Amino acid sequence: MNVPVNANKPMTSIQSLFSVTGKNVLVTGGSRGIGEMIAHGFAAAGANVLITSRDETACQVTAAKLSCHYVASNVATVTGCDQLVQHVDTLFGGKLHVLINNAGTSWGEPLERRSKTGWGFDKVMDLNVKGLFYLTRACIPLLQNAATVEDPARVINIGSVVGLVPQDAPTHAYDASKAAVHNLTRKFASDLASKHITVNCVAPGFVPSRMSAGLKSWGADHEALASQTPLQRLGNADDMAGACLYFSSRAGSWCTGVILNVDGGAVGAMTIPLRSEL
Numbered sequence: 001m002n003v004p005v006n007a008n009k010p011m012t013s014i015q016s017l018f019s020v021t022g023k024n025v026l027v028t029g030g031s032r033g034i035g036e037m038i039a040h041g042f043a044a045a046g047a048n049v050l051i052t053s054r055d056e057t058a059c060q061v062t063a064a065k066l067s068c069h070y071v072a073s074n075v076a077t078v079t080g081c082d083q084l085v086q087h088v089d090t091l092f093g094g095k096l097h098v099l100i101n102n103a104g105t106s107w108g109e110p111l112e113r114r115s116k117t118g119w120g121f122d123k124v125m126d127l128n129v130k131g132l133f134y135l136t137r138a139c140i141p142l143l144q145n146a147a148t149v150e151d152p153a154r155v156i157n158i159g160s161v162v163g164l165v166p167q168d169a170p171t172h173a174y175d176a177s178k179a180a181v182h183n184l185t186r187k188f189a190s191d192l193a194s195k196h197i198t199v200n201c202v203a204p205g206f207v208p209s210r211m212s213a214g215l216k217s218w219g220a221d222h223e224a225l226a227s228q229t230p231l232q233r234l235g236n237a238d239d240m241a242g243a244c245l246y247f248s249s250r251a252g253s254w255c256t257g258v259i260l261n262v263d264g265g266a267v268g269a270m271t272i273p274l275r276s277e278l
């Protein structure tokens with residue numbers, strides 16, 4: 001096997017260490033919220049960005065703001081994923097450098113309500129877990145076409161701190177789905193390393209968005225959440241885009257299978273209380 005040994009390689013210039021210029025990037029759920037924040041970062045850094053979500057008008061409006069490409073798709077179905085990948089293939093000439101699996105949804109109800117349909121639980125799993133699996137699998141040939149040893153193709157999954165520690169809300173499907181995203185990250189990282197495709201996960205804490213606004217119905221309050229966060233604020237566009245740009249640039253090219261908490265210390269700086277407040 002011909003494995004390059006480059007122990008004495010000089011450091012890349014600082015301009016190109018974090019560069020993603022010219023890379024072809026797909027951001028699912030890029031029409032708003034965290035997906036828009038990430039797409040904005042890549043577009044501003046000179047990448048060729050394609051955003052997608054189910055609402056074509058919302059995609060069009062966001063794409064006009066960011067000067068990027070858009071297409072409507074439903075990545076909660078196998079057919080939707082396959083159609084999207086065909087579009088990516090044509091638009092980007094067969095090469096995808098970065099896939100960002102960001103689209104996600106949530107649902108919750110108190111255990112005692114016992115809805116019979118199971119619709120909410122299935123909706124969450126169909127998008128957050130199954131859609132991520134089917135889209136990543138379908139993108140492998142396009143990622144391989146873009147990958148080299150020095151500059152692998154990248155898959156970045158958006159997990160959540162609640163995949164590590166469940167939140168205090170009846171969001172059983174969501175919390176379980178994000179734990180599954182973290183484990184699928186490691187599974188795909190192992191599968192795809194030999195194809196020079198890295199697979200990492202950004203696990204955000206609380207970032208204001210349409211989805212996180214829904215947590216208000218379970219009593220979440222932005223100010224309280226910010227003050228309970230060790231670093232005393234909620235997440236923002238710099239935090240979300242910055243983590244994804246790191247994984248996608250030369251700087252992050254030797255990382256795979258990593259779950260990066262970007263959460264103001266909510267998980268990493270957590271301690272077990274030993275006594276009640278005096």
Ligand SMILES: NC(=O)c1ccc[n+]([C@@H]2O[C@H](COP(=O)([O-])OP(=O)(O)OC[C@H]3O[C@@H](n4cnc5c(N)ncnc54)[C@H](OP(=O)(O)O)[C@@H]3O)[C@@H](O)[C@H]2O)c1
Pocket residue numbers: 028029030031032033034035052053054055058073074075076102103104105127158159160161203204205206207208209210211212
């Ligand atoms: N906000 C937070 O505090 C937070 C914290 C940790 C993790 N996250 C994760 O971050 C990701 C983005 O969340 P967000 O807060 O930005 O949520 P959001 O504001 O609700 O945005 C979700 C995005 O996904 C799209 N989407 C939903 N269903 C889709 C489908 N079936 N096919 C394609 N696109 C679909 C939505 O557009 P359409 O509805 O038009 O399809 C929208 O663009 C999610 O994976 C979420 O779990 C969020």
